Amino acid sequence: MKSLGYKRSTTQYIREWCIELFLLASASAAIFVTLAIVFILISESIPFFKEVSILIFLSDTQWTPLFANPRYGILPLLMGTLVTTGVALSLAIPVGTISAIYLSEYAPARLRETVKPILELLAAVPTVVYGYFALLFVTPLLQKFFPSLPGFNMLSAGLVMGVMIIPYISSLSEDAMRAVPMHMREGAYAMGSTKFQTAINVVMPGALSGITAAYILGISRAIGETMVVAIAAGMQPNFTINPAESAATITAFIVQVSLGDLPHDSIGYQSIFAAGSVLLVITFSFNILGFLVKKKFRQRY
Amino acid sequence: MVIQNGKTDIKIKAESKNLNFYYGTHHALKDINLKIIDKSVTALIGPSGCGKTTFLRCFNRMHDLYVGNKYDGSLLLYPENINIISSSIDPIEVRMRIGMVFQKPNPFPKSIFENVAYGLRVRGVNRRSQLEDKVEESLRKAALWDEVKDRLHGLAFNLSGGQLQRLCIARALANDPEILLFDEPTSALDPIATAKVEELVTELKNTVTIIIVTHNMQQAGRVSDHTAFMYMGELIEFDRTEKIFTTPGKKLTEEYITGRFG
Numbered sequence: 001m002k003s004l005g006y007k008r009s010t011t012q013y014i015r016e017w018c019i020e021l022f023l024l025a026s027a028s029a030a031i032f033v034t035l036a037i038v039f040i041l042i043s044e045s046i047p048f049f050k051e052v053s054i055l056i057f058l059s060d061t062q063w064t065p066l067f068a069n070p071r072y073g074i075l076p077l078l079m080g081t082l083v084t085t086g087v088a089l090s091l092a093i094p095v096g097t098i099s100a101i102y103l104s105e106y107a108p109a110r111l112r113e114t115v116k117p118i119l120e121l122l123a124a125v126p127t128v129v130y131g132y133f134a135l136l137f138v139t140p141l142l143q144k145f146f147p148s149l150p151g152f153n154m155l156s157a158g159l160v161m162g163v164m165i166i167p168y169i170s171s172l173s174e175d176a177m178r179a180v181p182m183h184m185r186e187g188a189y190a191m192g193s194t195k196f197q198t199a200i201n202v203v204m205p206g207a208l209s210g211i212t213a214a215y216i217l218g219i220s221r222a223i224g225e226t227m228v229v230a231i232a233a234g235m236q237p238n239f240t241i242n243p244a245e246s247a248a249t250i251t252a253f254i255v256q257v258s259l260g261d262l263p264h265d266s267i268g269y270q271s272i273f274a275a276g277s278v279l280l281v282i283t284f285s286f287n288i289l290g291f292l293v294k295k296k297f298r299q300r301y
Numbered sequence: 302m303v304i305q306n307g308k309t310d311i312k313i314k315a316e317s318k319n320l321n322f323y324y325g326t327h328h329a330l331k332d333i334n335l336k337i338i339d340k341s342v343t344a345l346i347g348p349s350g351c352g353k354t355t356f357l358r359c360f361n362r363m364h365d366l367y368v369g370n371k372y373d374g375s376l377l378l379y380p381e382n383i384n385i386i387s388s389s390i391d392p393i394e395v396r397m398r399i400g401m402v403f404q405k406p407n408p409f410p411k412s413i414f415e416n417v418a419y420g421l422r423v424r425g426v427n428r429r430s431q432l433e434d435k436v437e438e439s440l441r442k443a444a445l446w447d448e449v450k451d452r453l454h455g456l457a458f459n460l461s462g463g464q465l466q467r468l469c470i471a472r473a474l475a476n477d478p479e480i481l482l483f484d485e486p487t488s489a490l491d492p493i494a495t496a497k498v499e500e501l502v503t504e505l506k507n508t509v510t511i512i513i514v515t516h517n518m519q520q521a522g523r524v525s526d527h528t529a530f531m532y533m534g535e536l537i538e539f540d541r542t543e544k545i546f547t548t549p550g551k552k553l554t555e556e557y558i559t560g561r562f563g
Contacts, residue, residue, distance in 0.1 A: 108368075181407075183403060183405055183407045184407050184409065184410075185366070186363060186366065186403065186407070187403060187407040187408075187409065187469070188409065188419075189363070189366060189396065190361055190363065190396055190400065190401040190403075190473075191396065191400070191419055191420040191423055191472070191473070191476065192393055192396040192397040192420060192423050192424065192476070193393075193423050194393060194423075197423055201409070201411075201419070201422075202409050202410070205409070205410040205411065206409075206410045208410070
């Protein structure tokens with residue numbers, strides 16, 4: 001090969017190669033861990049599904065794996081998860097979105113710079129604190145209005161979980177709305193729009209992909225949340241859609257079993273991996289959905 | 302307002318009197334006195350930073366969107382003779398009557414139809430037939446109807462740059478503005494799209510008063526009836542376009558026109 005007058009030393013080549021290898025290894029670590037989790041969940045659920053058919057698992061309305069006469073229907077746990085998540089979202093989505101609109105479009109810069117970090121602090125409170133807040137403050141408060149409300153109930157757990165995910169939704173939605181370029185807002189104002197019309201008709205559709213991502217993250221947080229529901233919603237699987245009742249969620253059941261003293265090869269213990277797989281499927285589907293929505297609505301300004 | 306000019310009467314649509322404008326402490330427009338003639342095209346030319354866009358954006362109170370901006374003096378809209386930069390005038394009411402087309406096409410993240418219907422919806426029009434008629438009429442005026450009539454409900458972003466700019470013109474026309482402001486409308490477009498927009502501007506002046514900011518002197522020569530030359534926040538010269546480009550009254554204007562600076 002002809003020399004170009006400048007020769008890179010072998011050490012330089014090796015150093016470059018090492019750096020590349022290190023970067024690749026770091027990038028692969030997260031993927032490897034994810035795959036390992038999926039592998040463990042599946043391999044540990046196989047013995048469970050050898051004993052219990054998938055059909056019964058998905059259709060039975062009783063979940064009593066720890067009883068003398070065990071039943072393995074995931075529906076009550078799934079219902080608990082969906083009801084608490086539903087309650088949480090029906091609080092967090094409106095409140096989070098409205099505060100995002102206010103912070104992005106109305107609030108003066110100084111107010112926004114003050115309020116946003118405070119709001120984000122809500123996300124830094126340990127979830128166990130939220131759990132006891134639900135059990136010892138929100139439930140007694142709700143009981144003043146609804147005296148028949150049991151001490152453990154999905155309503156207060158869901159509401160507190162909603163408060164917990166407001167910052168995720170408002171902060172990410174606000175980022176998305178502020179990323180909508182100013183010339184788009186100017187276009188709307190130049191047509192004679194009011195501030196509110198601009199926010200609703202132009203800024204929100206423009207930020208749709210980011211806002212959807214914020215909602216999906218909030219949903220995933222609510223579905224996977226453990227401490228609040230384990231503390232405040234009760235531990236009894238209960239096939240109901242009434243948020244005023246107590247019920248266990250998938251996560252609460254997993255905590256309950258893994259903290260107990262069941263032998264690791266018992267079917268009761270293995271049931272948590274089956275339940276965990278269901279959880280994974282749900283959150284995974286939401287992430288895919290989020291990805292698709294994001295792709296569909298990605299805007300070219 | 303009507304002024305006498307030899308044999309013909311000239312109708313004035315707007316007039317700035319001792320208009321000053323400040324971005325915070327920066328004095329961006331200095332005592333601008335200019336008459337905008339009704340149903341004609343007025344071009345604002347001058348080097349970058351001379352204040353021509355700042356002046357244009359006073360007409361629809363765009364500066365109100367940002368804090369720290371201050372107007373002084375008056376910008377009168379005729380025939381009512383109201384000072385549209387007065388703080389007692391609601392900027393939204395001003396923008397209801399004075400439309401704007403921006404430098405970069407800025408369609409809304411909506412369908413072509415909804416982009417054009419937007420201003421009508423803002424004005425409370427919701428009857429389907431009325432919206433459809435007005436959307437078609439505006440798209441025809443903007444010479445875009447034939448290109449988009451089969452995909453009115455497709456997303457506007459899928460149009461080409463030149464089509465997007467004509468969509469923005471259609472969107473502004475749908476509100477029947479009395480004055481239409483153009484802020485360097487062709488600076489992001491290719492020569493063919495530019496020619497189409499210029500042709501459009503020439504056609505539109507029969508129905509609407511147009512003020513156009515442009516960097517391109519040939520463009521000012523082609524489309525405008527009157528030209529205002531601005532420099533360092535001041536209005537240097539204002540006259541009929543042929544006069545400005547053939548026998549300018551001021552040395553500075555001549556130097557700019559002949560490309561000696563700017």
